Amino acid sequence: MSRTKSQLAFARAKTLMPGGVNSPARAFGAVGGDPIFIDRAQGAYLYDLDGNRYIDYIGSWGPMILGHGHPKVVEAVTRALHRGTSYGAPTEAESELAELVIEAVPSIEKVRLVNSGTEATMSAIRLARGYTGRDVIVKFAGNYHGHVDSLLVAAGSSAATLGAPNSPGVTCGTARDTLVLRYNDAAGLHAAFERHGQEIAGVILEPVVGNMGVVKPSEEFLSAARTLTRQYGALLIFDEVMTGFRVAYGGAQSLLGVTPDLTTLGKIIGGGLPVGAYGGPAAIMDHVLPAGKVFQAGTLSGNPLAVAAGIATLKVLRDENPYPRLHALAARLVGGLEQAARDADVACSVGWCESMLTLFFSSQPVTDWDTASRCDTKRYARYFWGLVERGVYMPCSQFEALFVSAAHTEADIDATIEAARQALAETAAA
Numbered sequence: 001m002s003r004t005k006s007q008l009a010f011a012r013a014k015t016l017m018p019g020g021v022n023s024p025a026r027a028f029g030a031v032g033g034d035p036i037f038i039d040r041a042q043g044a045y046l047y048d049l050d051g052n053r054y055i056d057y058i059g060s061w062g063p064m065i066l067g068h069g070h071p072k073v074v075e076a077v078t079r080a081l082h083r084g085t086s087y088g089a090p091t092e093a094e095s096e097l098a099e100l101v102i103e104a105v106p107s108i109e110k111v112r113l114v115n116s117g118t119e120a121t122m123s124a125i126r127l128a129r130g131y132t133g134r135d136v137i138v139k140f141a142g143n144y145h146g147h148v149d150s151l152l153v154a155a156g157s158s159a160a161t162l163g164a165p166n167s168p169g170v171t172c173g174t175a176r177d178t179l180v181l182r183y184n185d186a187a188g189l190h191a192a193f194e195r196h197g198q199e200i201a202g203v204i205l206e207p208v209v210g211n212m213g214v215v216k217p218s219e220e221f222l223s224a225a226r227t228l229t230r231q232y233g234a235l236l237i238f239d240e241v242m243t244g245f246r247v248a249y250g251g252a253q254s255l256l257g258v259t260p261d262l263t264t265l266g267k268i269i270g271g272g273l274p275v276g277a278y279g280g281p282a283a284i285m286d287h288v289l290p291a292g293k294v295f296q297a298g299t300l301s302g303n304p305l306a307v308a309a310g311i312a313t314l315k316v317l318r319d320e321n322p323y324p325r326l327h328a329l330a331a332r333l334v335g336g337l338e339q340a341a342r343d344a345d346v347a348c349s350v351g352w353c354e355s356m357l358t359l360f361f362s363s364q365p366v367t368d369w370d371t372a373s374r375c376d377t378k379r380y381a382r383y384f385w386g387l388v389e390r391g392v393y394m395p396c397s398q399f400e401a402l403f404v405s406a407a408h409t410e411a412d413i414d415a416t417i418e419a420a421r422q423a424l425a426e427t428a429a430a
């Protein structure tokens with residue numbers, strides 16, 4: 001498979017943009033080699049500059065649950081395009097998207113639209129701080145909430161100490177207001193609240209983690225997060241930027257039966273265009289300007305094109321209910337990958353929730369960042385390139401979810417399993 005045009009395009013891009021990309025994961029740092037430049041996408045497939053076709057399991061890192069170029073989304077965006085691309089004034093379409101979100105997600109009574117998942121989490125933690133009058137935010141290692149300064153923080157030397165910056169440019173002052181704990185560690189959360197409970201404004205978490213690969217929460221952990229935040233007057237924030245409308249139409253909270261105070265959304269609610277959102281009970285959301293005093297604004301927020309794509313996507317999801325089929329396709333893929341790994345004698349464990357899944361190259365179950373980080377990432381890199389060579393585009397890191405879309409067919413899944421079988425045999429031989 002030739003990728004000469006992609007290689008040339010990357011060489012040019014590197015002279016123009018840092019690392020040649022506008023978001024770091026796209027540069028394939030975790031697997032090595034040059035990224036693949038995409039020319040177009042349709043349904044379940046990506047086509048690169050050299051004309052190669054790939055079965056796509058990234059789906060733009062989550063948004064494309066209907067596959068690429070769904071006719072209803074294309075039609076809605078086209079119609080909106082001819083009516084003007086941005087007004088900086090309210091539209092009825094924004095209320096329509098807000099209504100769809102509120103009807104779908106149990107805990108949301110009012111919602112504010114923003115332009116990305118990062119903006120959503122940044123605004124939600126500002127609201128939690130403004131609402132409670134406290135400073136400290138609790139987050140969990142291995143959860144990703146966008147590139148918000150106070151969430152780019154690593155655990156300090158002992159797990160219950162305040163955090164240290166995870167990127168140059170994040171100040172120690174900012175990091176001091178973030179407490180980083182272990183995911184699925186209810187006892188650690190108890191200890192943190194005992195020590196810092198009166199300073200904690202909110203606890204933010206991925207209710208099903210996608211960003212260290214797919215990791216599910218234990219019941220004990222989630223219930224501790226709900227109980228402790230309530231007991232200490234802090235807000236529980238579910239970051240459903242990835243899981244919202246993905247693991248169920250009502251998000252992970254409807255699947256798990258736990259009600260957060262605030263929810264952040266993104267990815268699917270923009271249908272492939274830039275939209276994020278945060279929402280919760282009216283009594284909390286009405287603290288946001290101009291109803292309340294917590295500042296948050298956006299020139300392009302509620303953009304007509306993006307909102308049109310979001311409305312069209314949510315309506316298809318609501319009316320056609322692809323979730324049972326997505327579940328069945330994902331089950332087929334999980335079963336096939338596990339069998340292929342067993343046959344190749346490759347140790348693995350699977351993280352799986354509905355249409356999100358990860359094949360971890362680790363013999364132990366992955367439950368938190370400590371166990372995730374023991375995976376064989378070198379083997380993953382070989383597996384990734386083995387799949388690319390066979391026309392399958394998986395996440396370019398062990399610590400990401402792959403997504404099944406409504407555009408995938410059983411034949412796509414079976415072709416993927418066969419490709420994985422061959423790629424795994426190669427990694428075993430190497």
Ligand SMILES: *Cc1c(COP(=O)(O)O)cnc(C)c1O
Binds near residue numbers: 146240
């Ligand atoms: C992708 C993601 C974000 C960040 O969203 P962007 O649109 O990339 O800013 C935040 N939280 C979670 C859980 C995500 O998966």
